[in-house]
Amino acid sequence: MADNPTLEGTYGRGDNGHLDASGPREVVYCHQCDNEWWRDGESLTCPRCQHEFTEIVTPDNDPRPIREEPPPHPLHNHNPWAGSDSDPEDADIEEHVTHGPGGSIFFTQTIRTSRPHGTSGNQGRRDAASQGDPDNVMAGFQNMLGSLMGPDFRAGQAGRSGPETLYPQNTFGGGGIRIGGDSGPRITGGRFTFTTGPLRPRNADEPQPADGARVDDLATYDSLPSRTSPMGLPPLVIILRNPPDQVARIVGSIFGAMAPSDEHRPRNNNPNRMPPGLEALFASILNAGSAHSGDAVYSQEALDQIISTLMEQHPTSNAPGPASPAAIAALPKKKLDEKMLGPEGKGECSVCMDDVEIGDEMALLPCSHWFHEACAGAWLSEHNTCPICRKGIEGDSTSPNVRRSSQTGSPAHSDPQPRSASVSSPRLSPTNTSNSSGRNEARLDAIRNIGRPTPAEEYQANRRLHVVGQPRQDQTADESRTGGYSTSIFSRPRDRDDRYESQRDTRGASHTSSSDDSRGSRRSSQSGGQGTGTGPLAWLRDRFGGNPRRHD
Amino acid sequence: MASSQKRISKELAEVTTNPPEGIHVSLVDESNVHNWNIVMDGPEGSPYAGGKFKLLLVLPNDYPFKPPKINFKTRIWHPNVTFDEHGSMCIGILKPEAWKPSSKILSVLTATQQLLVEPVPDDAVETSAAEKFKNNRAQFNKEAQEYTKKYAK
Structure with a gap:
């Protein structure tokens, strides 16, 4: 055939x-x-x-x-204000069902208690061919809300200055939707219901429940689950009951936050994307403080709970960020001695809990806690905190930024004889500068350091940072010496390096971590202070001026 | 991974040979050291006294770099534990921003025990329990006892 x-x-x-x-x-x-x-x-x-x-x-x-063409939109020919009210004394009840994307159903019920002020006949009419467009679904949604809100509703109440017409005339085939114009009735009670699942919304035209009560309150929907749904699935019902001005405020702020839908906006770059603002709308609906409590209705408190649960499920969200690889690589290695292990000569790495002995080489953190190099590295590459005391290995004395800011940010450091100056006036020591440098600054610095001349040079610089850092740890005990070290290091000729290193070695083991702990917390509260202020300037000077670090 | 198993085995040996009072530990599956069954007695002096609470402790593969997860399998009405089938607990030591690798499972367990004695209502996940704990302690104790009798026997 x-x-x-x-x-x-x-x-x-x-x-x-x-x-x-x-x-x-x-x-x-x-x-x-x-x-x-x-x-x-x-x-x-x-x-x-x-x-x-x-x-x-x-x-x-x-x-x-x-x-x-898909079947015409349920509101295709709907014209709420076209006809005359049959009974002005009686509230008019309107129910709209809109099928949204993904099989969801929007259901609105509107009750009007006063007559319309006179309208043009074609308001609310839309081009059926545009129904598949998510933007138009959203627009239809706005239209519903607009009629729900009545004249009190003005899009962009949250401070957006823009055209009153959310969607220009050409968005819809016929007649632009003007939300909040003079036409349209005033609404004394508005409700919005969002349902998913096989809920079959009550239709005002259908026979009413046996008790014959007028459907003037969506409380009747609270009992909806008892109605047999065709697929036997319980519907999810979220009900908002607000005075209209409040609804207008909520929705106004939602749409106020939306990008203006003008001709400059490229439309439908991605048709699968959620229509703009819809996400925010749902968030706000769930967020509403006056939301009903019930099985599926969330108060602010419940929302907070959900959010904190979500936050907990994203483990690294608010944990400290990683230490830079350079800083980890630059951690000094030290063979365990009796002082570090205590009188018994035994100990364990707190990360892997393996026993360690005198003579084992460990990575030493600025807080004097030691770990296997691999153990420390594995943790530090995720979080810049000591596995024991949570003190960062950079962002303080080890941060390159601090060195730079202490170098260029304080008048004391321009002194040609920085060491002697600091010793004679310890208060000029850059203690504040070093303490105030936050972790973020350190991380920024790590980024800035990418692309610096040579890794070897960088490594050398970092090594010296540690040299600087070490004495500073016990500045409470020995402030004047600390100040001297931290400022003098930069003008120090290279041939002093070795002597300096040996000094550090003899001092390193005597540090106690307890005093460091308290200082660590103090430091964190000061972060974002002076160090941040001088950081960018120092960085610029460092980049474009002479870089003293290269005088190796 | 290997190092994590070694450490876990070590911690398990420590906890089983010298168990803290009121805490009994066993493996869910002898071949897997990552899942622990915990039975915790309701601490004396708390409304949970007399109850036996089952918990599941799951150690991630990258333990100790990630904190263990611990959930109440026995329903418990407590400000910091969700009163549902998950029994998710909100405890400071396990929060990602507070976790550090030197924290041991033993300290997690004792912290959990301590949480039963001293709920932290400001960090609540079960708000109704937290509100009663804050505003009406007698009522809180009464209800917590009732739930303990109902679920944790």
């Missing part, structure tokens, strides 16, 4: 762009590739993709997607 072109003409593509399945020829549809073809006695394998996931199409059972 395939060779009969007349049949093709008679039973060809129908109005909907599909092959006509009601004719004598069997139409087969492939679910895999959406292909359809006349079967004509052939096998059911799809000729295009060779899959067998196919189905014979009958008029009663047509699995093919609708290609052409």
Whole structure:
């Protein structure tokens, strides 16, 4: 029969762009590739993709997607203000159902208690062809809210200055939606219900429940789950009950936060994206302080709870960031001695809990806690804290920034004889500078340091940083010496390095971590102070001025 | 990974040979040291006294660089534990920003025990319990006792 072109003409593509399945020829549809073809006695394998996931199409059972225009929107011809009110004394009840993306259903019920002020006839009418467009779904949604809100509602109440018309005329086929104009009735009570699942919303035109009570309160929906839903699934019902001005405020702020929908905005870059503002809208709905308590209704408190749960499920969200690889690599290594292990000469690495002995080489943190190099590195590469006392290894004395800021940020350091100056006036020592440098600054610095001249040089610099850092740890005990070290290091000729290193070695073991702990917390509260202020300037000077660090 | 197993085994040996009072530890599956069954007696002096609470402690593969996860399997009405089938507990030592590798499982368990004695209502996950704990302690104790009798026997 395939060779009969007349049949093709008679039973060809129908109005909907599909092959006509009601004719004598069997139409087969492939679910895999959406292909359809006349079967004509052939096998059911799809000729295009060779899959067998196919189905014979009958008029009663047509699995093919609708290609052409979707059915008109439920509000297609809806015109809430076109007719005259049958009974001005009685509240008008309106219920709108809108099918949103992803099978969700928007349901609104509106009660009007006063007459319209006179409207033009075509408000609310939309182009049915635009229904598939997420933007238009959103626009329709706004329209619903607009009619819900009445004249009190003005988009952008949250301070947005822009056109009153959220969607320009050409967004809709006919008649732009003007939210908050003079037309439209005033609404004394507004509710908004968002439902998912196979909920079949009550329709005002359908027979009312047996008690005959007028549906003037969505409280009736609180009992909805008891109504048999077609698929036996419990519906999710979220109900907001607010005075209109409050609703207007909430929704106004939502839409105020939306990007203006003007012609400059590229439309539909990604049709699958959620319409702008919808996400925020849902968030705000769930967020509303006056939301009902109940099975599926969340108060602010409940929302907080959810958010904190979510935060906990993202383990590294608020934990300290990693230490820079350079700083980790630059940690001094030290062989364990009796002082570090105590009288028994035994100990364990607090990370892997393996026993260690005198003579084992360990990585020594600025807080004097020691670990296997691998153990310390594994933790520090995720969090810049000591595994025991949580003190950072950089962001303080070990931060390159501090060195720079102490070098250029304080007048004391321009002194040609910094060491003697500091010793004679310890208060000028850059203690504040070093303490005030925050972790962020240190991390910024790590980024800045990328692309510095040579790794070897960088390493050398970092090593010297540690040299600086060490004496500073016990500055409470020995402040004047500390000040001297931290300032003098920069003008120190290279040949002093060795002597300096040996000094550090003899001093390193005597540090106690307890005093460091308290200082660590103090430091963190000071972060973002002076160090941050001088950081960028110092950095610029460092980059574009002479870099004293290169005088190796 | 290997080092994490070594440390966990070591900690397990420590806890089983010298268990803290009121805490019993066993492995869910002898071949897997990452999942621990804990049975915790409700501490004396708390409304949970007399109850036996089962907990599941799960050690991540990158323990000790990530904190263990611990959940109440027995329902408990407590400001810092969700009153549901998850029994998620909110405890400072396990928070990501507070966790440090030198914290041991033993300290986690004793901290949990201490949390039963001293709830932290300002850090609550079960708000109704927290509010009663703060505003009506007698009522809180009464209800917590009732739930203990109901679920933790």
